[in-house]
Amino acid sequence: MYQLLKQILVTGIKTEPYPQADEALRVAAGRLRAEILESFAGALTIRHVDAGSCNGCELEINSLNNPYYNLEGLGIKFVASPRHADLLLVTGPVSRHMEVALKRTYDATPEPKLVVAIGDCGCTGGIFGESYASCGRVSNVIPVDVAVPGCPPTPVAIMQGILTAISLSKT
Amino acid sequence: MKLEDFQFELRQLPGAVAAWHGRVDAQQWRTACQQVRDKGGRLVALWGTDDHDRGEAFAVHAALVVQSGLLVTTMSLDGLSFPDISDIFPAANRMQRAIYDLFGVNAENAADRRKWLRHAAWPADVFPLRKDFVTHHLPGATGNGEADNYPFVRVGGEGVHEIPVGPVHAGTIEPGHFRFSIVGEGILRLEERLAYKHKGIEKRFEGMTLAEGVRLAGRVSGDSTVAYSWAYSMAVESMAEITPPPRALWLRALLLERERIANHLGDLGFLGNDAALAFGLAQFLRLKEDCLRTHQALFGHRYLMDVIVPGGIARDLEPAGMERLRREMAALEQTVSLLKSIYDEHAGLQDRFINCGRVSRELADRLGLTGVAARASGQAWDMRVEYPCVPYTELEVRMGSHRNGDVAARVAVRFEEVFESLRLSRLILDRLPLGACATKVPGVPAGRFGVGWIEGWRGEVLVALETGDDGRVARCHPHDPSWQNWPILERAVLGNIVPDFPLINKSFNLSYSGHDL
Numbered sequence: 001m002y003q004l005l006k007q008i009l010v011t012g013i014k015t016e017p018y019p020q021a022d023e024a025l026r027v028a029a030g031r032l033r034a035e036i037l038e039s040f041a042g043a044l045t046i047r048h049v050d051a052g053s054c055n056g057c058e059l060e061i062n063s064l065n066n067p068y069y070n071l072e073g074l075g076i077k078f079v080a081s082p083r084h085a086d087l088l089l090v091t092g093p094v095s096r097h098m099e100v101a102l103k104r105t106y107d108a109t110p111e112p113k114l115v116v117a118i119g120d121c122g123c124t125g126g127i128f129g130e131s132y133a134s135c136g137r138v139s140n141v142i143p144v145d146v147a148v149p150g151c152p153p154t155p156v157a158i159m160q161g162i163l164t165a166i167s168l169s170k171t
Numbered sequence: 172m173k174l175e176d177f178q179f180e181l182r183q184l185p186g187a188v189a190a191w192h193g194r195v196d197a198q199q200w201r202t203a204c205q206q207v208r209d210k211g212g213r214l215v216a217l218w219g220t221d222d223h224d225r226g227e228a229f230a231v232h233a234a235l236v237v238q239s240g241l242l243v244t245t246m247s248l249d250g251l252s253f254p255d256i257s258d259i260f261p262a263a264n265r266m267q268r269a270i271y272d273l274f275g276v277n278a279e280n281a282a283d284r285r286k287w288l289r290h291a292a293w294p295a296d297v298f299p300l301r302k303d304f305v306t307h308h309l310p311g312a313t314g315n316g317e318a319d320n321y322p323f324v325r326v327g328g329e330g331v332h333e334i335p336v337g338p339v340h341a342g343t344i345e346p347g348h349f350r351f352s353i354v355g356e357g358i359l360r361l362e363e364r365l366a367y368k369h370k371g372i373e374k375r376f377e378g379m380t381l382a383e384g385v386r387l388a389g390r391v392s393g394d395s396t397v398a399y400s401w402a403y404s405m406a407v408e409s410m411a412e413i414t415p416p417p418r419a420l421w422l423r424a425l426l427l428e429r430e431r432i433a434n435h436l437g438d439l440g441f442l443g444n445d446a447a448l449a450f451g452l453a454q455f456l457r458l459k460e461d462c463l464r465t466h467q468a469l470f471g472h473r474y475l476m477d478v479i480v481p482g483g484i485a486r487d488l489e490p491a492g493m494e495r496l497r498r499e500m501a502a503l504e505q506t507v508s509l510l511k512s513i514y515d516e517h518a519g520l521q522d523r524f525i526n527c528g529r530v531s532r533e534l535a536d537r538l539g540l541t542g543v544a545a546r547a548s549g550q551a552w553d554m555r556v557e558y559p560c561v562p563y564t565e566l567e568v569r570m571g572s573h574r575n576g577d578v579a580a581r582v583a584v585r586f587e588e589v590f591e592s593l594r595l596s597r598l599i600l601d602r603l604p605l606g607a608c609a610t611k612v613p614g615v616p617a618g619r620f621g622v623g624w625i626e627g628w629r630g631e632v633l634v635a636l637e638t639g640d641d642g643r644v645a646r647c648h649p650h651d652p653s654w655q656n657w658p659i660l661e662r663a664v665l666g667n668i669v670p671d672f673p674l675i676n677k678s679f680n681l682s683y684s685g686h687d688l
Binding site: 092 | 387390
């Protein structure tokens with residue numbers, strides 16, 4: 001136990017400054033009213049849905065909770081059910097086999113809700129595109145507010161995407 | 172199993188893998204498998220091709236491990252069926268069902284002929300990897316809301332009930348469905364339903380140039396991008412009959428060991444977390460992040476995507492980068508040693524790890540467990556040791572292994588492998604040859620066949636590649652070790668309680684994307 005406590009003290013606090021929202025990532029302008037966004041800020045819950053990714057984006061979403069990015073420090077946390085979520089973080093081209101599950105997850109998320117598509121595949125279908133097995137981009141299946149490109153996008157870019165979704169549209 | 176014992180002609184494939192290719196008839200197809208199995212060999216991969224466009228028929232191919240290396244057998248089919256080999260290699264079961272879903276050719280008399288890769292995205296009488304398959308006959312981009320209707324095996328009896336889990340899981344993990352049959356908390360049966368992520372990767376490869384294909388290969392399973400891009404490049408280099416410069420090969424091994432270290436660090440953190448030691452997750456993810464940042468600085472990508480390309484590597488390592496790696500690895504080794512002693516002495520953690528999700532040595536052998544999980548179940552088998560390619564031929568890898576086959580053993584092997592990969596990385600840096608880091612890849616003639624075979628962090632990754640008339644990809648089959656290990660997870664959980672499933676599952680950490688294709 002001594003070693004464990006000592007290691008915590010030696011490690012110290014690693015969290016780095018948080019990034020700002022980035023308007024360039026916004027797809028749909030201002031779907032939610034200012035007072036709702038205000039109540040999301042500081043207490044946002046996220047349900048992640050992998051709709052067919054290569055699992056690269058999942059690695060970076062997991063990185064969001066490492067001590068450097070410490071997403072929970074912003075009052076943003078991942079929840080186990082869409083029914084508890086304010087925002088869906090969706091990765092992948094949407095495989096046809098995940099299409100129904102993604103729509104059901106979207107429907108199970110209570111209004112008002114936000115959707116952030118993650119990665120080149122989530123934004124455009126990426127290298128997998130549209131095919132007999134893939135519906136392509138996330139917005140082909142459910143409405144998307146913010147899309148974050150990258151293969152995979154860095155944790156900072158994903159954070160920016162989430163923060164953009166809960167900030168007021170500047171346009 | 173010696174090569175001269177086989178009753179058919181064999182041709183050695185050029186390139187870095189010790190691999191032979193032979194054409195067999197229906198009888199030899201089974202005999203060869205039986206011979207390999209009897210001598211303790213294994214099935215690595217099984218896949219189909221549609222060769223009608225060059226005046227032939229459907230064919231099936233098996234990649235088998237024999238004493239001398241890899242043996243690929245090819246059987247051209249007379250009709251729409253081939254002899255079942257799932258009684259010889261149980262791992263063949265799902266691979267044969269996948270071949271049916273994609274080509275419409277059946278494993279004759281196989282006990283289990285349920286669909287596997289297909290849910291409802293395309294009709295039962297349409298086969299996407301046939302050359303005459305036309306995408307536009309299918310419904311539009313979306314709107315096909317049909318259910319899967321998969322015939323799960325039902326468990327009956329008093330007090331038995333089912334827990335369906337997924338495809339959307341509670342954590343940040345990939346989608347798949349688990350059907351538990353339980354009494355109280357005890358698991359009587361687990362049945363997996365995968366292929367939710369099937370996104371048509373093999374079809375996507377068709378018609379790509381050999382240079383374009385490596386990018387897709389590197390995205391079959393993102394966490395194994397180095398292993399896949401190396402295996403793919405190896406296959407191209409075999410077909411083109413070229414050898415990358417020594418510096419490129421040594422750097423590829425450095426990247427592969429770095430990928431192993433980064434993934435094992437992540438797994439060790441999550442395994443601590445799944446046993447309620449959040450400290451472990453915070454510590455190990457910090458170390459992993461340090462590695463990723465070094466990758467970004469030295470190779471331009473946090474996960475090393477697109478660094479390995481046919482002919483060599485796309486980015487050389489500067490002397491300053493070598494110094495940074497040495498410093499980082501020294502600090503990493505020290506911290507991991509400390510964390511290992513904390514894990515080892517943490518009673519609560521060990522109580523969850525020990526005897527949890529056990530796969531006996533006999534079961535692992537019978538069902539064909541592979542990779543890091545196999546080494547934790549007494550299967551002393553690591554390609555870097557048994558069939559080393561350059562530079563492993565000069566590195567003398569010390570294989571990690573354990574006998575108990577439980578979560579604790581899979582944790583122990585990961586720790587061993589982190590230390591060994593650090594040692595190997597240091598050796599590589601010390602002995603890194605000078606010179607160019609890539610060579611030009613000439614055009615590859617039509618009808619060439621090549622394989623790449625790499626011990627990735629999860630297990631052995633195989634890529635089989637064939638060129639078409641225009642020198643482009645006619646067929647590419649990437650094979651993930653998860654194909655072998657998913658069915659064994661179903662066995663590992665038996666007799667355990669449902670709340671231990673996440674821990675057991677994590678201790679295997681199998682790829683959904685790499686399997687679903």
